Amino acid sequence: MPTLESWKRTGLFRRVRSVMPSVTNVNNASICCGAWPSEHGITGNSYLDERTGREEYMEDGGLLQAPTLFERAARFDVRSALLSSKKKTTTLLARGAEVVLTPERASAEWVRLLGPPPGIYSREVNYWVIRAGLHLLRTRTDLGCLYIHTTDYAMHMWPPEARESKEHMAQLDALFGELASASPDAAILLTADHGMNHKGRCWDLVKACGIRGRPIRSAISAGRDAYLKHHGGFSGAAWVYLNSRADADPVASLIASLPGVERVLTRAEAARRFHLMPERIGQLIVLGDRDTVFGPLEQETRQLPGGYRSHGSLHETDVPLFIHNAQAAPAPDYFQYNLDIGRWLYRSGKPV
Numbered sequence: 394m395p396t397l398e399s400w401k402r403t404g405l406f407r408r409v410r411s412v413m414p415s416v417t418n419v420n421n422a423s424i425c426c427g428a429w430p431s432e433h434g435i436t437g438n439s440y441l442d443e444r445t446g447r448e449e450y451m452e453d454g455g456l457l458q459a460p461t462l463f464e465r466a467a468r469f470d471v472r473s474a475l476l477s478s479k480k481k482t483t484t485l486l487a488r489g490a491e492v493v494l495t496p497e498r499a500s501a502e503w504v505r506l507l508g509p510p511p512g513i514y515s516r517e518v519n520y521w522v523i524r525a526g527l528h529l530l531r532t533r534t535d536l537g538c539l540y541i542h543t544t545d546y547a548m549h550m551w552p553p554e555a556r557e558s559k560e561h562m563a564q565l566d567a568l569f570g571e572l573a574s575a576s577p578d579a580a581i582l583l584t585a586d587h588g589m590n591h592k593g594r595c596w597d598l599v600k601a602c603g604i605r606g607r608p609i610r611s612a613i614s615a616g617r618d619a620y621l622k623h624h625g626g627f628s629g630a631a632w633v634y635l636n637s638r639a640d641a642d643p644v645a646s647l648i649a650s651l652p653g654v655e656r657v658l659t660r661a662e663a664a665r666r667f668h669l670m671p672e673r674i675g676q677l678i679v680l681g682d683r684d685t686v687f688g689p690l691e692q693e694t695r696q697l698p699g700g701y702r703s704h705g706s707l708h709e710t711d712v713p714l715f716i717h718n719a720q721a722a723p724a725p726d727y728f729q730y731n732l733d734i735g736r737w738l739y740r741s742g743k744p745v
Contacts, residue, residue, distance in 0.1 A: 394566035396573070397715060400581075405716040410730050411587045413667040414615040414630035415709040418451050418485060420586035420731060421542060425486045426459040427735030429668035433459035435485070436673040437615035441634055443672075448613055451673075452481040454488050458670075462540060463489030465739035471537035476526050478518045478544035481618060492529065492536065496521050514622050516561045519543040523568045530575040538739075548589045549623045549702050573717060580719035582738075584731040588709035589702050590683055594653050595627050597690040598679065604693055607647050610634040613675070614688040616705040627688035627697075629706025632675025645677055653685030655706070683708040 400406070412423045412430060414437060422435035430436050435451050442449050463473035467489050474492035477483050487493045494503060496510030496518050504510070507524055511517035526541045547561040573581060598612035616628025633648070635641060645657045656679075663678035664671040679687060686703050712731055716722050723737060 394562055396566045396570040400715050400717040405722055405725055407714045407725055407728050409712055409714045409728055411710045411712045412732060414705050415587035416616040416628055416705050417586050421482055423732035424735045425462050427732055428459045431668045431670050433457055434670050436669050438618040439613050440673050441611055441613055450618060452484050454485055461486055461488050462735055462738060466538045469739060472535055473538040474529055474536050475540050476522050477542040478522045482542045494525055514546055516547045520564055527571055527575050546623055581717040582734045583715040584734055585712040587704045588711055589704050590708055592686045592701055592703050593684045593697050595686050595688055595695050595697055596651055597693050598631055598633060598687055600693040601651060602644060602647060605647055607644050609644060610636050624703040627686035627703055629681040629686050631679045631687035633677035633679055635676045648679055653682050654679060655682040656680040681706050
């Protein structure tokens with residue numbers, strides 16, 4: 394990836410941490426808002442609305458409780474655009490953006506400009522959305538802030554050493570170079586929402602607890618979203634909801650004894666440790682080891698195929714961060730988490 398190698402030499406590069414759970418909506422909201430989930434309120438791709446008793450996707454912008462990057466930019470009279478391969482990002486984070494685009498709902502005008510968008514389950518959808526960003530850089534000089542979110546379909550489907558992965562990353566790198574050339578005076582900030590690992594085991598915690606005589610109300614994979622081809626709805630973190638508060642200790646002990654369970658935290662412990670909004674997580678929070686995920690199954694546990702890859706646990710929180718062409722960037726040690734990109738931008742003084 395010669396573009397990123399160049400940025401690494403001439404700009405800022407750090408290995409930083411993503412926010413927990415290491416799933417897309419939590420981290421996209423944290424980066425865009427420059428805030429922890431305890432402030433913006435997005436704690437997973439899914440959660441249980443305890444008022445209605447329904448499991449819901451966290452894709453509604455009404456759930457967001459902190460200003461977006463675009464709202465902060467508008468205070469400086471800076472116009473913004475939000476482009477995402479996944480439509481869920483546009484329904485969650487669009488507040489304040491003047492231009493909002495997803496290939497899943499591309500207008501006839503965008504199809505005329507760039508051609509029909511590829512399907513969401515493809516590598517090519519990422520190229521399409523970045524080319525849309527290139528078009529805006531070249532034609533909308535009134536826009537001062539451009540946020541592009543790609544999909545991790547390729548990373549779910551192929552390990553880094555696979556030919557398909559290498560082709561995907563090489564093409565992304567070339568497009569990053571085109572972005573820099575299209576707007577030579579622009580600062581470019583690049584990071585990831587999470588890492589990815591092979592997973593070999595999945596637990597259905599509702600079934601596992603019921604079989605062992607400790608039934609629970611519900612268990613929700615924090616990574617569950619509508620894109621099931623990516624990961625089947627399984628992730629390395631789960632929210633557990635109890636039938637009774639008295640069940641907390643025995644259920645926690647039972648789950649902690651299951652092979653592959655790395656940690657079981659109470660709601661208060663998880664909220665404190667990971668800066669989560671307590672009313673939007675389970676009464677227990679379960680984290681898997683590097684090999685283990687959680688989600689609904691036909692039986693209590695299942696061995697996953699050799700090519701299965703997912704995220705959500707502490708083992709997918711190591712991510713890269715690049716800053717290119719930003720002379721006013723803080724010192725490197727300012728950036729400890731991916732969200733620190735958003736924390737820095739449009740806070741006070743002049744915009745970057």
